[in-house]
Amino acid sequence: MKARKRAGTVGKVLGCALLLVIALFPIYWLVAMAIRPTSEMQGHISLIPQSLTIEHFISLFVSKGFGQAAINSLQTTLSSLVLSLIVGVCAAYILARRRFRFGLKRPMTYWVLLVRVLPPVAFTIPLYTMFSKIGLLNTKIPVTLACVLINVPLIIWFLISFFQDLPEEVEESAKVDGATEWQLFRKIVLPLVAPGIAAVAMLSFMYAWNEYTYTVIFTRSPSNYTVPLALSVLNTEDNLTSFGLVAAGGVVSVIPITLFVIFAQNYLISGLSSGAVKE
Numbered sequence: 001m002k003a004r005k006r007a008g009t010v011g012k013v014l015g016c017a018l019l020l021v022i023a024l025f026p027i028y029w030l031v032a033m034a035i036r037p038t039s040e041m042q043g044h045i046s047l048i049p050q051s052l053t054i055e056h057f058i059s060l061f062v063s064k065g066f067g068q069a070a071i072n073s074l075q076t077t078l079s080s081l082v083l084s085l086i087v088g089v090c091a092a093y094i095l096a097r098r099r100f101r102f103g104l105k106r107p108m109t110y111w112v113l114l115v116r117v118l119p120p121v122a123f124t125i126p127l128y129t130m131f132s133k134i135g136l137l138n139t140k141i142p143v144t145l146a147c148v149l150i151n152v153p154l155i156i157w158f159l160i161s162f163f164q165d166l167p168e169e170v171e172e173s174a175k176v177d178g179a180t181e182w183q184l185f186r187k188i189v190l191p192l193v194a195p196g197i198a199a200v201a202m203l204s205f206m207y208a209w210n211e212y213t214y215t216v217i218f219t220r221s222p223s224n225y226t227v228p229l230a231l232s233v234l235n236t237e238d239n240l241t242s243f244g245l246v247a248a249g250g251v252v253s254v255i256p257i258t259l260f261v262i263f264a265q266n267y268l269i270s271g272l273s274s275g276a277v278k279e
Helices: 002-034 055-062 066-097 105-117 120-133 141-165 168-176 181-192 194-209 213-218 227-232 243-263 265-273
Strands: none
Touching: 002 243, 055 066, 055 243, 066 105, 066 141, 066 181, 066 194, 066 227, 066 243, 105 141, 120 141, 120 213, 141 194, 141 213, 168 181, 181 194, 194 243, 213 227, 227 243, 243 265
């Protein structure tokens, strides 16, 4: 009996180790390509780099202007994230806690879901026409607003359940003690739903950081390129892809998301698991 348990434990450990290797190998290969000299990428490529170099990272920032693309991505991502959270959190709280006349609550909720269900490319033509008429094309503003359009419905739908799960007695007690609506929302409600906000902020950050469709349509000047668009144009003069440069750009592009996950890990786990079990 003990032998069977040990064999089952060993099998589980080996299975988990195999899945871990499969999941982490693409990341290892990306890093290995980024620090491998170009001469080692011709012909047979060894699993382990024979020598290390940072020439791809130097070329990426010095000659390819990737630093400006990273700054542009941070600007559009953080600004769209702040706007999306402000609008989405407030809207989710109103839809979850306030009553509407003429039964508008449910239609408004499903309308928000419809915006999220539609593919982002469905909004390109109306957004392009609108931004063209007001002269905002080839700037960072259209990409920022497009990310807000996509992220706000996600934030609303994700946070509505969090607000609905909060006991109304807590808010009523605060009102009895003389708290205003703003004090109630800022000092009591927001701290209680902080895990959910952290989780949805992570998802919104990832979408905005990796946004490519709207960027390639609304942006024409290389000075306004974001990281995904800059990665797509990393080609040599003879139109052959420089794998080392692309790999180095990929390594740089995952650093902000990795740091975000590390610092928000505790909130992220509790936020994704909250509301999974209903009493």
